[in-house]
Amino acid sequence: MTSTFDPVFVALGGAGEIGMNLYAYGYGPERDRRWIVVDVGVTFPEEGKHPGVDLIFADVAFLEKQADRIDGIFITHAHEDHVGALPRLAERLGTAPIYARAFTSEIARLKLSESDTSEGRVKTVGAWPETVQAGSFSVGFFPISHSIPESSMLVIDTPAGRILHTGDWKADPTPLVGEPFDPEGIKTLSKDGVLALVCDSTNIFSGNPGRSEADIVTPIEELMRNEPGMIVATTFASNIARLRTLAQAATKAERSVVVIGRAMHRMISTARKVGLLTDFPDILDARDAEGIPAEHLFVLASGSQGEGRAASAQLARGGYGRLSLKDGDVFLFSSKTIPGNEVAVADIQNLLAQQGVRVVDDAGGLYHVSGHANRPDLLAMHKLVNPRGLVPMHGEYRHLAEHARAAEQHGIASVVAPNGTLVALTADGPQLVEHIDTGRLYLDGTQVYGAMDGIVRERLRMSWRGHVVVNLVFDERDALMGDAWVETRGLFTDLDGEEGALQAKLEQVVTDALGSAKRGQRSDDAQVEKLVLGRINTTCQQLLGKKPEITVMINRID
């Protein structure tokens, strides 16, 4: 018997939030530990928190420092929050191959084609029992149902034992596209003991067992058949099974299928390319839809989350190309609204209502099922695997905590390990080892910077308080030349109905203050700035009831 190490697990993203999944498993002595990375996802900025930010991903500094010891990157499935940061982070994570199944590989390559990383770095792997050797790890992709094809639970074998990393999953016996949930297979995988089950937690608070993708086929078919007008449906473009159900139901109801939105076209063609979508009906070009009566049209549109530029939003604002909606048409949100997007989605729905369009959403549970395992499904998984320990992943803190609590209630050792918590996966259950520095990176235009760099905080302060710029010119005797000059942005300036009254008042206050200041004070930039900041703040507080952000620019003529 050779001596072994306890494998370690750490989340750099995805544990303590929904989205931005990025996990790593390590094996070996700490100073020479070898790593594999699981998923490299993004999260999306929130309107009021991240102005000007385009995308958010995990700060991988911890792994970057030991990138030469990363032996593989494994992508469980092709959702943005699992694959979306590859173009930005792949280089930082060294040069190890990126492994994924066929559909995910295609999506990963499409993403990398827009970056400096070679698409050739992505290696397509077949389903379990095929495995990849990556350092001390042997990794296989065991098919598991989710809301995208070819989602996989990773079977990670180490010298110390087996780890099952579920990825995102649900217990769906009939997912319609891709492989069904296979409890017997999971039992077989687990029969010799599992060191740790690292498991999706997002739906731990949903008390009913999850429903199957097949459950919504009939309601969708009825809707397609019974509505007298055009039907538009939106959903996540990557939900290939849903696209297929919608399109097939439309065809049955003698509706031509039009697809609008780049994301939809890309996903459909990728699924076709890898052979996942052999029975999708012919797609009619949007330009050829004009002559067709509304009751014979079905439109599949991207933008289920209220994205302002997506096809759904364009239709809501009046039309997409020549395609437009009218009184009596139906718009189906075959999707869940992600928390934070409620208002954006409602805005779209209100615009649609203004056109007389009837909006149907998932409120009744008829037209959408979740892609994640609910509480009873999670407990069933715990039972199937019966691991030495459970590490909840993918969830906000409250989800992780509740998932751990549920496991422990059923006698499985667990630990709450938010981003940055290094956990040893021991035969006695998961043990906290240490905390490592983690954080978030912001993509803003073409630049990437840290969440803690203060840039976004500066923007938020300007947006709450406005920005006052004071321009001063002093002559060689340190006397103010002319008056102070004040410009403002984002401040109400027309006091008592008088245009620009605020600037005029501020200029006068600053000019007066500098006029009565001593030369020693005027000659010193720091003192001038202090004086000006004080006067501007006091005056704005008096006139506006709040203090602005202030920039003082002092010019001296020698």
Added chain:
Amino acid sequence: MTSTFDPVFVALGGAGEIGMNLYAYGYGPERDRRWIVVDVGVTFPEEGKHPGVDLIFADVAFLEKQADRIDGIFITHAHEDHVGALPRLAERLGTAPIYARAFTSEIARLKLSESDTSEGRVKTVGAWPETVQAGSFSVGFFPISHSIPESSMLVIDTPAGRILHTGDWKADPTPLVGEPFDPEGIKTLSKDGVLALVCDSTNIFSGNPGRSEADIVTPIEELMRNEPGMIVATTFASNIARLRTLAQAATKAERSVVVIGRAMHRMISTARKVGLLTDFPDILDARDAEGIPAEHLFVLASGSQGEGRAASAQLARGGYGRLSLKDGDVFLFSSKTIPGNEVAVADIQNLLAQQGVRVVDDAGGLYHVSGHANRPDLLAMHKLVNPRGLVPMHGEYRHLAEHARAAEQHGIASVVAPNGTLVALTADGPQLVEHIDTGRLYLDGTQVYGAMDGIVRERLRMSWRGHVVVNLVFDERDALMGDAWVETRGLFTDLDGEEGALQAKLEQVVTDALGSAKRGQRSDDAQVEKLVLGRINTTCQQLLGKKPEITVMINRID
């Protein structure tokens, strides 16, 4: 028989949105029409849409111009979105009395005490059959159940017939505090014919009949009894019945009741003052809670919507005064999360989970019921009243449209009349007459300005794009003195790891451009500005992938 006019109805707020209710009814010839105003509510800014704005209310310019023809202001109930704008708008709406029932009057007076409007303007009115004569209108407050005491349906009699204005309502036979829903009374009110039913629409998409406040008493009692730790609950402070249910259940479970948060204290004392809350248990001062074991404590905390400064948020961040939570305590959200607040509420819940606190919310429907009528209740109301026409109010456009559709399906004439749509309430049903200008006003610090004034738009642009300020000094020969000086806010400046590299680059680009410009160009401010804007935009696009907001300040030394 004297000739009559068709009464008119117009929403200045509340129709096309949830919140900010402000309606007016007019009677008489257009140029000499007399008005009554119903509700004067606020709405709250959204994080990503209204940075720096404290409150939002309706632009009442249309009514302000004819304020001398307003004969009364009627407040249906004391929720912020019905009464909250009184301190800011009462003066603009002339000098007519403000009528409300006792509890609402107290709240209205408390609000006015912080404004220039005299509290004496508020007149307390008893419930129907008491009525107030206001010009051509006779108005009575018919009690109707809602999530606050003394909510009223207004019975508005005009020479042309009766109008029923429901206010916010639900069909609750056992609201626990305040009068039960009274279908027989409404039938009696309606027996001689109703010209128009103007009706709450917020829950038109909820398909099941609403539940009673009494339905949640037992689950709450069980929770109080069975939990071994401290229980904290939050809900809307104005939901007096809920506060009473929670406090009484706590007392039964031998828990002392602590109340934290100004809003809670204010509402409880107001309800007591007007005799609505005679059986609320004694309140323990938070400072005296220290010695009491957790299982004997119950804390009622304000801040159910995730408000950052409220008592709930303080507890989540570590403590309120000396009161703090620990592993095993329970935090109950006996409330619904208003759309737009989901992320703020989840943030609080995650902080609580980090302290080991179990969060219980309304997901299971055990601990909260809505205060609004669901679709079946709305249809039942239509049937009870059988009006000549239905005008849906209080709802986003989609709610109004669906409510109108539902009415018409059952043979009642209806119209969708969002804010600014003047509707004649005729015997043949409601008819669109004209559109009047409406809008929103922003309260920002102490100033009030229009939503269209562009100030918030300026802030948003700065927050998305950052702000570059360029300072130039030209000598008497129009030559640049020294270099251009650039300051930035909200921009990433440390290009390639070099601190301030962006400013340096921008200064060089602008200095070079001005250096090679002709004197005629340099002597003209407009041409200088155009040149500088162009260079800054081009350079930022190259270096950052985006264009900033820019302010150019040109100083000339003569």
